[in-house]
Amino acid sequence: MAGTIEVLVPGGQANPGPPLGPELGPTPVDVQAVVSEINERTAAFDGTEVPVTVEYDDDGSFSIEVGVPPTAALIKDELGFETGSGQPESEFVADASVDQIKKIAEQKLPDLLAYDLKGAAKEVVGTCTSLGVTIEGENPREFKRKIDDGEYDDVFAEEAAA
Numbered sequence: 001m002a003g004t005i006e007v008l009v010p011g012g013q014a015n016p017g018p019p020l021g022p023e024l025g026p027t028p029v030d031v032q033a034v035v036s037e038i039n040e041r042t043a044a045f046d047g048t049e050v051p052v053t054v055e056y057d058d059d060g061s062f063s064i065e066v067g068v069p070p071t072a073a074l075i076k077d078e079l080g081f082e083t084g085s086g087q088p089e090s091e092f093v094a095d096a097s098v099d100q101i102k103k104i105a106e107q108k109l110p111d112l113l114a115y116d117l118k119g120a121a122k123e124v125v126g127t128c129t130s131l132g133v134t135i136e137g138e139n140p141r142e143f144k145r146k147i148d149d150g151e152y153d154d155v156f157a158e159e160a161a162a
Contacts (some may be wrong), residue, residue, distance in 0.1 A: 002058045003027060009052050011045025011069075014038040028060040041066045048077045068111040071127040074104045085132025095134045098155055101125060105156070118156040122147055 005023045014020055014035050024031045034054055041064065042050045051067035069077075076082065079094040105120035114120040125147070128140040135143040146152060 003056055005054045005056075007052055007054075008049045009038060009042065011048050011050045012039050012043035013047060014042070014052075024054070024056075027056050028058060029054075029056045029062045030060065034062055034064070037064055038066070045069055045077075048073050068108055071104065071108055071124055072131060074107055075124070075127060075131060075133060078104055079133065084130065088130055088132035091132055092134045093132045095137055096128060098136060098152065101128075101135060102155060116156075118147065118153070121152075121156050 005020075005027075007019045007023065009020065016024075016031050016035055020035060020038075021031060024034060038052055038054075042052070048069045050069050053065040053067070054062055055065075056062040068074075072084070075096070076084075078100050079096055081094050083093075085091045085093045101121055101124055102117070104124045105117055108124065109117060109120040112120050112123050114123055122144055125135065125140045125144045128135060129144075134140065138146075147156070
């Protein structure tokens with residue numbers, strides 16, 4: 001590969017302007033083709049900052065690798081708040097449902113050290129703890145204890161591979 005460019009772009013909303021345009025301009029790639037492919041592959045993250053790596057060759061060919069946004073960004077986007085609590089132990093900024101935790105865990109699973117969806121959910125719950133987000137009205141630490149005790153095994157069971 002002739003070069004690599006790493007940028008953060010809003011999911012499904014990349015454009016030929018900064019940060020992509022100035023980086024891709026001097027390269028032999030078709031900037032609009034890169035932008036289109038990035039938007040197609042990041043559409044599911046609608047507006048959330050997504051890490052993208054573009055590798056290009058001297059002949060104008062390119063490949064794109066799309067990362068997964070940080071867990072905190074996924075939580076904020078899913079629950080619709082801008083910043084976490086300054087005092088996450090006592091002041092809560094949002095309340096997540098079990099289904100929302102599962103959705104975020106499924107999105108992050110390929111990017112986490114967890115072996116399964118239950119482990120990924122526990123990592124998401126840990127991030128909720130530091131952001132000041134309750135789950136089903138409960139302190140996230142209490143919710144994590146319930147996951148450990150098996151109360152949500154049916155929710156976080158892996159779906160059979162198709």
